[in-house]
Amino acid sequence: MIFVFALFLLTLLVITALAIVHTENLFVAVMLTSIFSLLMAANFFILDAADVALTEAAVGAGVTTVIFLSALALTGEREKPRVGGRNIALVTVGVLALLIIYATFDKPRLGDPNAPVHQHVAPWYLEKTPEYMGFPNVVTAVLSSFRGYDTLGEVFVVFAACIGVLFILGVRPPRESLEPRDESSGLRHHLIPQVVGRLLVPFIVLFGLYVQFHGEYGPGGGFQAGAIIATGVILYALLEGEAEALRAVPRSVLLGMVIGGAMLFGSVGVVCMLMGGAFLDYSVLAADPVWGQQLGILIIEAGVGMAVCGALLSIFHAFAARESLS
Amino acid sequence: MIDIGLDILSWILLTLGGACVLIGGIGGLRLPNFYTRIHAASLTDTMATLLIFAGMMLQAGLSLPTLKLLAIMLFLLLTGPTATYALANAALLSGLKPDAETVTDNDKGHAG
Numbered sequence: 001m002i003f004v005f006a007l008f009l010l011t012l013l014v015i016t017a018l019a020i021v022h023t024e025n026l027f028v029a030v031m032l033t034s035i036f037s038l039l040m041a042a043n044f045f046i047l048d049a050a051d052v053a054l055t056e057a058a059v060g061a062g063v064t065t066v067i068f069l070s071a072l073a074l075t076g077e078r079e080k081p082r083v084g085g086r087n088i089a090l091v092t093v094g095v096l097a098l099l100i101i102y103a104t105f106d107k108p109r110l111g112d113p114n115a116p117v118h119q120h121v122a123p124w125y126l127e128k129t130p131e132y133m134g135f136p137n138v139v140t141a142v143l144s145s146f147r148g149y150d151t152l153g154e155v156f157v158v159f160a161a162c163i164g165v166l167f168i169l170g171v172r173p174p175r176e177s178l179e180p181r182d183e184s185s186g187l188r189h190h191l192i193p194q195v196v197g198r199l200l201v202p203f204i205v206l207f208g209l210y211v212q213f214h215g216e217y218g219p220g221g222g223f224q225a226g227a228i229i230a231t232g233v234i235l236y237a238l239l240e241g242e243a244e245a246l247r248a249v250p251r252s253v254l255l256g257m258v259i260g261g262a263m264l265f266g267s268v269g270v271v272c273m274l275m276g277g278a279f280l281d282y283s284v285l286a287a288d289p290v291w292g293q294q295l296g297i298l299i300i301e302a303g304v305g306m307a308v309c310g311a312l313l314s315i316f317h318a319f320a321a322r323e324s325l326s
Numbered sequence: 327m328i329d330i331g332l333d334i335l336s337w338i339l340l341t342l343g344g345a346c347v348l349i350g351g352i353g354g355l356r357l358p359n360f361y362t363r364i365h366a367a368s369l370t371d372t373m374a375t376l377l378i379f380a381g382m383m384l385q386a387g388l389s390l391p392t393l394k395l396l397a398i399m400l401f402l403l404l405t406g407p408t409a410t411y412a413l414a415n416a417a418l419l420s421g422l423k424p425d426a427e428t429v430t431d432n433d434k435g436h437a438g
Contacts, residue, residue: 190415196408200401 006046013039024079030068037061050219051139054211058227063312066234070319132283133297134290135216143221144297144304148280151300152265155307159262162311169318197239204232212305216297222304229305230312242320251317254310261307265300272296336384343377346370360417361424364410371406375399 016039020032037060044053108115129141143151205228212225237245269280277284282296346369353366379399386392418424 190412192411193408196404200404203401 002046006043009039009043009046013043025077026072026075026079027069027077029079030065030072033068034061034065037064051137051143051221051224054219054224055227058224058231062231063227063234063316066231067312067315067319070316074319074322132290133216133293135294137216137218139219140215140221140297140301144300145280145282145293148269148300151304152269152280155262155265155304158307158311159258162258162314165315166318169322194239197235201232201236201239204235205229208232212301213298215301216294222301222306223308225301226305226308226310227312229309230316233309233313234316237316237320242317246317249313251314254314254317257306257310258314261303261305261310264303264306268296268299268303332384336381339377339381339384343374343379343381346374346377350374360422361414364413368407368410371410372403375402375406 013036016032016036020029020036023029023032037056041053041057041061044050044056112118125138125142125146129138130136133141133145135141208225208228208231211220211228212222215221215225233245233249236248268282268285272281272284273279275284280296280300282293283289285292285295350366350368350370353369354363357363357366376399379395379402383392383395386395
């Protein structure tokens, strides 16, 4: 039964992908990308990857769509007409697709317990997580402790991406119309979205905090929580206007969150070294190694959440500020 | 006895909800212009949500999942109609007239 459902979702995924390639209206393409992410999230959920599904739904279907839309507001809605070169692209894609299909013949069957990926380190993680960390979500344990270096790298990638976007978009265009957007922006005059939105924003942020601090016991963690909280603030910005959102969470706070989150993660590693352990070995943080691991994971997840939330909101505000200038 | 009754009731609700989604989908494809189409699509936000979630809550019984389903249902019932309203409002503001005499959209770009 689940197999049929997965097949159905994958078919929809292929149809959506073809539609994205086919459409020339970029607005439609953005909406289809959002649908693609949502279908992908459902697929991940079928494969029992609840954490990844939550990330895909929050980042792929949620925040990315908003950022794409704000980018579209700066450019045009229509794709530029193509100028030749189509056959080369078609041949390249065709050859690559055939190669990938050929490669899948060697792939082990879905869920095969003898697949190499289930034989290497995964059994050790599954066995040792309750013993070392004392909580059930193995994904969080792998992400933040066993593979802490990778996550630290990811946080710095987020940090670097945010700085890059701010450098590109933060340049002021040489124009006189630099007065900030007037106060009537946003959906201020639309009573129904405003009332409903105001009702929802606190609950969205609360849910984000729940995802953040419940990550050890259920699906979730810093990445998802950061994206969800950013969505709440973006909703606030859409309702009340961007200026009001910046008054609530100023740019300096956002940049502080990005930098502080990355620094918090790194400094936990340094503290671990100072207390006599290896870099990012949280066991030495407390007298009881299990409690030390939990404390370390709690702190670095908070750092990840801060960095992701700050980066997404900074990028959103960078796009929105450009909109008000043009 | 009560269990079988609840099971039958929940399946009736789930089937009706599924039918509402189907009707909404057919309407979204077949109806002539933008406003009639979002009218059909809004059926999936409201009636189908109510029916399907009521059916699922009966399946879950008195437990934590029921509470979660109730929370999700409230969220969907709040956001769905609001989104439909915002969509219709945006279409009206961008100049798409809800005219009874226009049989089809000539502007495919707005309807997508």
